[in-house]
Amino acid sequence: MxxxxxxxxxxxxxxxxxxxxxxxxxxxxxxxxxxxxxxxxHYLAKSGFQCPDVRxxxxxxxxxxxxxADVATDALQQCKARQSAVVKDKRDKQQKxxxxxxxxxxxxxxxxxxxxxxxxxDYFADSPSAGLDPAARDE
Amino acid sequence: MSxxxxxxSKTGKKSRxxxxxxxxxxRAISKVAVAQICENVGFESFNESALDSLADLAxxxxxxxxxxxxxxxxxxxxxxxxxxxxIQGLDDLGMSxxxxxxxxxxxxxxxxxxxxxxIRGYVESAEETPFAQPVPHFxxxxxxxxxPSFLQMGEMPxxxxxxxxxxxxxxxxxxxxSAMWNERVSDPRTDKIELARQHRKAERAxxxxxxxxxxxxxxxxxxxxxPDDYRSGLEVNDIENQVLANLxxxxxxxxxxxxxxxxxxxxxxxxxxxxxxxxxxxxxEAMKDGHSDSGNYGEKSFPGKxxxxxxxxxxxxxxxxxxxxxxxxxxxxxxxxxxxxxEDEKDDKKRRVEFILRQSLENQQELT
Numbered sequence: 001m002x003x004x005x006x007x008x009x010x011x012x013x014x015x016x017x018x019x020x021x022x023x024x025x026x027x028x029x030x031x032x033x034x035x036x037x038x039x040x041x042h043y044l045a046k047s048g049f050q051c052p053d054v055r056x057x058x059x060x061x062x063x064x065x066x067x068x069a070d071v072a073t074d075a076l077q078q079c080k081a082r083q084s085a086v087v088k089d090k091r092d093k094q095q096k097x098x099x100x101x102x103x104x105x106x107x108x109x110x111x112x113x114x115x116x117x118x119x120x121x122d123y124f125a126d127s128p129s130a131g132l133d134p135a136a137r138d139e
Numbered sequence: 140m141s142x143x144x145x146x147x148s149k150t151g152k153k154s155r156x157x158x159x160x161x162x163x164x165x166r167a168i169s170k171v172a173v174a175q176i177c178e179n180v181g182f183e184s185f186n187e188s189a190l191d192s193l194a195d196l197a198x199x200x201x202x203x204x205x206x207x208x209x210x211x212x213x214x215x216x217x218x219x220x221x222x223x224x225x226i227q228g229l230d231d232l233g234m235s236x237x238x239x240x241x242x243x244x245x246x247x248x249x250x251x252x253x254x255x256x257x258i259r260g261y262v263e264s265a266e267e268t269p270f271a272q273p274v275p276h277f278x279x280x281x282x283x284x285x286x287p288s289f290l291q292m293g294e295m296p297x298x299x300x301x302x303x304x305x306x307x308x309x310x311x312x313x314x315x316x317s318a319m320w321n322e323r324v325s326d327p328r329t330d331k332i333e334l335a336r337q338h339r340k341a342e343r344a345x346x347x348x349x350x351x352x353x354x355x356x357x358x359x360x361x362x363x364x365x366p367d368d369y370r371s372g373l374e375v376n377d378i379e380n381q382v383l384a385n386l387x388x389x390x391x392x393x394x395x396x397x398x399x400x401x402x403x404x405x406x407x408x409x410x411x412x413x414x415x416x417x418x419x420x421x422x423x424e425a426m427k428d429g430h431s432d433s434g435n436y437g438e439k440s441f442p443g444k445x446x447x448x449x450x451x452x453x454x455x456x457x458x459x460x461x462x463x464x465x466x467x468x469x470x471x472x473x474x475x476x477x478x479x480x481x482e483d484e485k486d487d488k489k490r491r492v493e494f495i496l497r498q499s500l501e502n503q504q505e506l507t
Contacts (some may be wrong), residue, residue, distance in 0.1 A: 071196070102189045
């Protein structure tokens with residue numbers, strides 16, 4: 001089905017790949033990406049992309065969604081790693097810090113891998129308690 | 140994804156303050172979508188700044204992918220993109236992370252490239268979460284109103300080199316040049332003459348009024364200067380005409396003859412020769428007196444024969460303004476001339492004339 005199979009039979013593999021790609025694109029018609037089609041169409045049109053095929057729009061949407069999900073996953077890993085480090089230091093604050101919050105710090109670390117340099121601006125102050133439950137903040 | 144209380148309140152304030160940018164709607168939708176993806180990944184909450192950055196990143200990814208795909212399609216000589224352009228673009232964008240599957244020996248087809256395989260794997264594995272709300276197609280573009288072509292208008296273009304499908308010309312009156320000039324010729328000299336003419340006309344109209352007042356008020360005239368001349372209405376008419384000719388040459392002589400003829404016809408009905416003479420004698424006198432008063436043509440004077448009528452000419456301006464009104468009134472008098480014999484009507488007319496004069500004098504002050 002994938003690269004391994006096509007590698008084994010190079011002559012027939014191409015046809016298999018064609019069929020597989022067609023199937024994949026057809027399956028995209030049933031798949032609803034989280035990023036809405038309208039958003040994708042708007043920005044693609046803005047960039048000069050011209051194609052009436054909805055499947056390609058879906059492909060782009062899925063690709064973007066995958067990219068964002070990858071970045072988010074990496075940031076989540078960073079977050080978890082940071083929290084586990086914190087937990088090692090201060091066991092008593094364990095409860096409060098357990099929430100998984102998407103922060104700029106984790107995001108910039110995750111994005112470095114993708115060639116995007118984002119830094120947390122010093123003047124851009126996120127409240128340290130942001131993302132916590134109001135009840136947790138009151139304590 | 141539960142946003143923290145603080146972050147939430149911040150969002151609420153922010154959305155009110157921020158000015159409506161061109162791209163706000165797209166960014167807002169992108170933020171929601173990214174938040175949904177993050178929730179799927181496993182985040183429980185987020186910082187506003189981080190979500191903003193990630194949403195911006197998603198939009199940039201879309202734009203870059205579009206630009207790259209367009210570049211590859213243009214490179215191949217096409218204007219519309221196809222799958223392979225997109226896959227090439229994805230490869231380009233994923234360059235920094237390295238090509239997964241590049242170590243596999245032969246892949247000569249873009250289909251089996253690592254990116255597509257990864258995406259396919261993602262589609263199969265990831266949970267399908269549609270966007271939270273229905274999104275309208277945006278940006279909303281108003282209906283284009285095109286200028287109708289020659290063909291649609293059913294016209295033939297005026298020239299051979301203009302094809303029919305081009306937009307039609309506007310109506311000729313909108314672009315044809317036509318000369319424009321001021322039709323009113325304002326010559327100061329003619330204006331002055333006209334002014335003087337109207338002035339004299341007004342004076343004469345007043346005089347006529349005066350005469351009639353005299354006639355009606357004192358039906359038995361004290362004297363008649365040259366009784367031999369007033370043999371018939373025709374003679375009276377002649378004398379009147381002479382007097383008018385003395386007044387000015389360019390005056391139109393319609394009015395007083397008309398009035399006189401009206402009087403004459405009325406009195407002809409009465410068939411009383413004496414009353415005719417006696418009625419007209421003071422009128423002519425008064426006319427002559429009036430001339431001497433105005434001082435223009437005052438050669439003949441009849442001192443002591445009649446006291447002047449108690450109407451005052453205040454000044455040139457005053458008289459000028461009255462002309463039209465008085466003329467109309469005079470005509471009315473000309474028409475009602477046959478009824479002069481009755482006493483009560485005379486009084487009535489006097490009162491009316493006085494009223495009109497007063498009114499016109501007041502109006503004159505308003506006009507000036």
